[in-house]
Amino acid sequence: MAIDLKPQSAFAVAQQRLERAAQVMNLPDDSLRMLKEVKRELTVHFPVQLDNGSVHVYTGYRVQHNISRGPAKGGLRYAADLTLDMVKALAMLMTWKCAVVGIPYGGAKGGVTVDPKALSKNELEHLTRRYATEIALLIGPERDVPAPDLGTNAQVMAWIMDTISMHTGHSVTASVTGKPVDVGGSQGRHESPGRGITYLTLEGLKYLRIDDETPTVAVQGFGHVGASTARLLQDAGLRVVAVGDSKGAVYNSKGLDLAALREHRQYRGGVSGFKKADDLSPRELLELPVTVLVPAARENQITAENASRLQARLITEAANAAIAPDADDILHDKGIFVLPDILANSGGVVVSYFEWVQDLQAFFWEEEEINTKLHHVITRAFYEVLHLSVNKRLNMRTAAYALAVQRVANANSVRGIYP
Numbered sequence: 001m002a003i004d005l006k007p008q009s010a011f012a013v014a015q016q017r018l019e020r021a022a023q024v025m026n027l028p029d030d031s032l033r034m035l036k037e038v039k040r041e042l043t044v045h046f047p048v049q050l051d052n053g054s055v056h057v058y059t060g061y062r063v064q065h066n067i068s069r070g071p072a073k074g075g076l077r078y079a080a081d082l083t084l085d086m087v088k089a090l091a092m093l094m095t096w097k098c099a100v101v102g103i104p105y106g107g108a109k110g111g112v113t114v115d116p117k118a119l120s121k122n123e124l125e126h127l128t129r130r131y132a133t134e135i136a137l138l139i140g141p142e143r144d145v146p147a148p149d150l151g152t153n154a155q156v157m158a159w160i161m162d163t164i165s166m167h168t169g170h171s172v173t174a175s176v177t178g179k180p181v182d183v184g185g186s187q188g189r190h191e192s193p194g195r196g197i198t199y200l201t202l203e204g205l206k207y208l209r210i211d212d213e214t215p216t217v218a219v220q221g222f223g224h225v226g227a228s229t230a231r232l233l234q235d236a237g238l239r240v241v242a243v244g245d246s247k248g249a250v251y252n253s254k255g256l257d258l259a260a261l262r263e264h265r266q267y268r269g270g271v272s273g274f275k276k277a278d279d280l281s282p283r284e285l286l287e288l289p290v291t292v293l294v295p296a297a298r299e300n301q302i303t304a305e306n307a308s309r310l311q312a313r314l315i316t317e318a319a320n321a322a323i324a325p326d327a328d329d330i331l332h333d334k335g336i337f338v339l340p341d342i343l344a345n346s347g348g349v350v351v352s353y354f355e356w357v358q359d360l361q362a363f364f365w366e367e368e369e370i371n372t373k374l375h376h377v378i379t380r381a382f383y384e385v386l387h388l389s390v391n392k393r394l395n396m397r398t399a400a401y402a403l404a405v406q407r408v409a410n411a412n413s414v415r416g417i418y419p
Contacts, residue, residue, distance in 0.1 A: 010089035010299075013325055018092070021401035024394060031409045038065045038088050044134040048127045051120050058127060062110035062135040064144060065091040068411035071142055072108035073098055073349060075149025075178075076156070080115040087111060093320060094349070096404035097342045101381040103353045106408075108144050110135065116151045128156050132163040139164065141174035141360065147352050148178040154190070158183050174359035177352035186355035187367035188374070189348075193318070194228030195371065196347015196378050198236055200339050201292055201316045203382050208314060208337055210291060218242035218288050218312070220249075221296035222261075222271055225318055225345070229294055231258055238292065242285050246297070248272030249285040286310060295322035302327045310336060317341040323397075332395045340397035342404065343378075343385060350377050 015036050022032045041063045047055050061084055064072040074094040077087075087109045095107025112131055116124060138144050148157055157179045164175045173184030181187065188195070205215060215238045219230045222245045230240045239255040247270040250256065257276055264274045272279050286293065286306060293312035295301045299321035302310065307327035315331065316339045317323055323331070323338065331338055351374055358364045365373075389399035 009085045010321070011085045011092070013321070014089040014092045016325060017397075017401055018405060020398060021405045024392065024398060024402045025406050025409075027405065027409055031412060034412055035066065035405065035408060038063050038091055039067060040064050040138075041084065041088065042135060042138060043084060044131070046130050046134050048123065048130055050123055058112050058114055058131070060110070060112040060131045060134060061087045062138050062144070063087045063091040063108060064138070065107040066095045066408055066412075067106035067144075068408060068415055069099060069106055070104035071106065072138075072144040073105035073147070073352065074108035074110065075147045076152050076160075077109070077111035077149040078114050078116040078151030078156075079111065080113065082111050082113045090320065093342060095408060096401060097346050097349055099404035099407040100342050100385065100400050101346045101350055101377055102407075103350060103377070105145075105349070105353065108146075109149075110146060111149065111151075114151075124156070125159055128159045129163045132160040133167070136164060136167055139175060141172060141356070145174070145352075145356055146176045147348070154178055154180045154185065157185075174356050177355040177359075178348075179355070184355075184359045186351060186358055186370060187365065188370040189351045189355055190224075191228045191232070192351035192374060193225045193345055193348040194232050196350065196374060197225070197229045197294065197296075197316055197318050197344055198232040199347070199375050199378050200344055200382055201233060201238075201294070201314065202236060203379055204314050204316065204337060204339055205292070207386065210313060212291055214239045215291035216241045217292045217294065218244075218285055218290045219294045219296055220244045220282065220285055220301060220322075221294075221298075221319065222265060223296070226294070226296035227258075227262060229296060229318060230256075233292075233294075234258060241290060242280065242288055243271055244280070244282050244285040244297075245271050246282075249280040249282050250274045250277035251280050251285070251288065252277040288312075292316060294318050297322070300324045302331070304330060307331050308334070310334070312336060315339065317344045320345065328395060328397055338396055339382075340400050343381060343396075343400045346381070347374060347378060350374055 044060045090109035098105040157176045161176050165171045179185035217240045242251040287309045289311040293315045296318035301322045303324040304326040307330040314337045385400045
């Protein structure tokens with residue numbers, strides 16, 4: 001008999017994690033059935049005229065998983081390997097992410113199957129505005145609020161906000177978050193993912209009572225999130241000894257000069273070859289004997305194949321699904337404390353929520369106030385998850401999912417079924 005070696009779909013994995021949490025919370029079957037499927041999924045195919053005069057037809061998506069707790073919220077990703085299955089999985093993940101930190105949003109995700117680096121700025125703007133027009137029937141401040149994700153940034157959000165505003169006839173700043181400050185963006189939004197990761201890592205170290213004189217850190221991924229996380233952890237007194245990107249990794253046991261490393265990467269296109277450190281393979285970075293490991297790159301970096309070789313005492317899962325489901329139990333059995341993705345990388349959506357609130361009331365806060373509010377929300381969520389983890393003897397991922405799923409199920413139950 002032939003064996004099917006096809007990898008499991010991302011959405012199927014997301015559903016499995018939901019089922020595990022539902023079992024822990026004794027969720028009724030009817031509730032589980034409602035949460036296993038997305039509410040709506042929109043696929044659009046649209047033409048864009050390129051600079052050379054040719055026309056290319058692109059495929060885009062917007063998926064809303066659940067909106068029982070408030071408007072849908074989730075990023076827009078521009079990636080050559082983007083599929084509807086991946087978008088559905090990420091939309092479900094956003095539902096749990098918003099619920100676990102207690103902000104009044106449901107989950108959504110979207111994007112376009114495109115390599116943004118292959119487009120000129122003019123082409124990128126035309127693609128963005130046409131895509132925004134195609135999904136405009138779903139998005140808006142009270143309905144669905146996009147934000148940046150892989151391959152998109154504040155400029156892309158500004159184009160989308162302007163497009164929606166042109167259709168509406170007036171500025172609708174609350175239609176997206178992650179915008180430039182000049183057009184209704186929030187102070188502190190740019191560094192909020194890394195800041196949230198840092199706050200949680202420090203709380204995790206405190207809980208574990210790690211008494212290392214200077215805890216060491218390895219960060220996989222040196223893009224926006226990874227670079228800001230490394231700098232903020234270093235500012236907090238930790239020693240960042242290793243950093244990696246898609247091409248390689250570098251290590252210095254005495255600590256890396258992050259400012260010089262950023263300059264080197266900008267000039268050389270990667271971290272490898274940095275004179276003040278030794279080169280490593282990306283695999284070796286994950287297996288270093290450090291206090292904290294921060295996987296901030298792509299999904300499925302830690303699997304059943306390599307989990308048993310990891311030596312970190314704390315893993316802060318900065319990237320979505322960086323740890324594959326088959327690795328969770330292995331890490332737990334090794335005594336490695338994991339701060340799961342739906343909690344660890346929620347700093348961005350928390351400050352996106354703050355941005356949305358500021359836009360709606362046309363009253364803006366100082367960065368210090370935003371950072372203080374972020375610290376309050378994310379540490380409260382940490383201790384709520386930790387309390388459930390300890391009381392029910394669950395690993396932190398299962399506890400985080402269980403708490404989030406129960407909150408969404410409660411909202412579904414209270415609202416009832418229409419009609």
